[in-house]
Amino acid sequence: MYGSKASFSVCLAFATALATVAFAQMPPQEPGSKSFKLGSFDIVALHDAQFVRPNDNKIFGVGRSPEDVADVLKAAGAPADTITLSVDALLVKQPKRLILIDTGVGGALLQSLAQAGFKPEDVTDVLITHSHPDHMGGLVKDGKLAFPKATIRMSSPEWTFAKKNDQLADVVKAIDGHVKTFEPGAQVITGITSVGLKGHTPGHVGYEMASGKEKLFDIGDTVHSSIISLARPDWPLGFDSDAAVGEETRIETLKKLAGSKELIFAPHFPFPGVGHIQSDGDHFKWVPAS
Template sequence: MSPQQPDTKAFKIGSLDVVALHDAQFVLPNDIKIFGIGHTPEEVGEILKAAGAPTDTVTLSVDALLVREPKRVVLIDTGVGGALQQSLDQAGTKPEEITDVLITHSHPDHMGGLVKDGKLAFPEATIRMSAAEWAFAKKNTQLAEIVKVINSHVKTFKPGAKIGPNITSVGLKGHTPGHVGYQIASGKAMLFDIGDTVHSSIISLVKPEWAVGFDNDEKGGEKNRIDTLKKLAKSNELVFTPHFPFPGVGHIQADGDHFKWEASVPEAK
């Protein structure tokens, strides 16, 4: 993991103030263990080269989303606990101001920032995730310490449940058993946080049918990825993707028989 630099990007979704928060950066080797499983580093390299990216590595951002509702301050995912707290500080938000933390899924790069120095990083917050995901998290020995600290603060829901006045959960199975996204809406304006439906802004869109080593269910992950990308390309709705280049806000577009990313951040107003 390269040096973790805080960063923020504020914008509006309808009347809501939203801030993309940078937490960390992963630089993975092109060794076909995560991307290009069953293919060759050369095949992956050709896709990266065509996009003007280095051919020997795949870079993923790790980001979170802050949503200020009228009576709540909501954080969606927490990164690995890298630069998130500094990014929040840049956004003018103290940890104790967070009222709700919504988790897309329980991988350490989304839950790691829940705990700091063995204590709750957001002491006043209710931590929300799908019931299936919480059950999955409690079985993960890597998360044992985090689960112990957050246990009494977790409130679960079924995918599709409305989590607040402006936020609705959306089931996106495949990556993990209870993986969800969050649809944020204010008036006619919408933003869809699609969690880890996609990872690389290049490979995930050019070859969505390729298995991804991060997926708990490779076939399920592939189906969700393709189905979701098709819907997003058709609807042209604004999305947040936590592993695309910061700030990870933009549109999925059809590009022949695959897809491409168009970064586009609404004005802060």
């Protein structure tokens, strides 16, 4: 489904100064929205951007060779010289709230939101998994709050971390005064509970939502590539603040999800990023929801 989309190469060094440059140079992205029901909640996966990274061992397969990574990609039938990541967000409509989980990098998210039938001022709450620019960058548009009526919620350690990040200074300045923090593990909104997922950033969380008997877990950046993160969850990831803890969390979380067979949303898996983790020998594979 991405055949028609403009794909492009950009350094996805999200935690660095390059991020700002990459955003400014980002070509137009195509919107996309996919709606489904979760108990009484209406959920919409929203597409923001598509990144194609070179297979250069800087982020995936750190300490390995491009050939090692190419073998994993080829085994999955994917091109061996690039790694494609989607950037997506999740919208949750409850009777009295419209909740956006993550805001993308400032690509096509607002167009995707419009495609789903909503305006930015309809959003009552923005929940942030972590403070990398591909999750927080869409909070601000032209120096102003992109979701002017929303309370921005993130974990307390993550907000502390964001305020120390010079690259986020403009975003932090714009959202300061609109942020409410919580401790990882706390219920953030009725039906949505945060889950601490250590290693990627100091206060990285996922969000578990439940309505009636149905559940969906937004696992944030516990995984990135639907191929490499699942085939080789033990490989250190260049994006993680603490690679060893990130690896531990990734393997532990994938084992749990393969056991529980619960529905998950992964913001960087192929759009809409909704599906299940399955055990596959000593590793895992992605099963998109039908």
